[in-house]
Amino acid sequence: MHQSFVKPNEITLVALINACADLGALNQGTWTHAYLIRNHLSLNHFIGTALITLYSNCGYLSFACQLFDQLLQKDIFCYNAVIRGLAIHGLGHDALDLFKKMREEGLGMDDVTILILIYACSHVGLVDEGCQHFDW
Numbered sequence: 001m002h003q004s005f006v007k008p009n010e011i012t013l014v015a016l017i018n019a020c021a022d023l024g025a026l027n028q029g030t031w032t033h034a035y036l037i038r039n040h041l042s043l044n045h046f047i048g049t050a051l052i053t054l055y056s057n058c059g060y061l062s063f064a065c066q067l068f069d070q071l072l073q074k075d076i077f078c079y080n081a082v083i084r085g086l087a088i089h090g091l092g093h094d095a096l097d098l099f100k101k102m103r104e105e106g107l108g109m110d111d112v113t114i115l116i117l118i119y120a121c122s123h124v125g126l127v128d129e130g131c132q133h134f135d136w
Contacts, residue, residue, distance in 0.1 A: 007039075010046060017050035026058040045073050049081045056085025076102070080112050087120030095120040 008016070013032060020029035033051055048071045055064035068082045079102040086095040099117060
């Protein structure tokens with residue numbers, strides 16, 4: 001696309017960033033992020049969530065959290081991406097704290113949120129704390 005001078009739209013960029021995240025292709029993902037910046041494309045919650053997933057998957061959790069903080073509009077998908085990043089890096093307490101913040105902001109949870117929390121809690125020995133957030 002780039003060589004043909006075709007400008008990708010937001011959907012294409014999100015798909016590209018998600019593919020880079022799935023493959024752990026940090027160089028290509030950061031190139032895409034730089035493309036967004038160079039072309040003055042806004043960091044909305046769709047692109048933001050994809051970038052959070054990319055940087056979390058590639059071990060740059062602090063940068064993923066910075067991106068999350070920069071998002072003006074946060075939805076359940078943004079929160080799930082960061083909570084998942086915290087969980088896969090063994091930060092179960094932080095994952096639970098962010099989940100609490102998400103709930104305080106009035107956002108619900110979905111099946112993905114529940115699975116991420118179970119993963120986070122089970123990997124760091126917080127099963128009892130995790131169960132307190134569900135009606136079990």
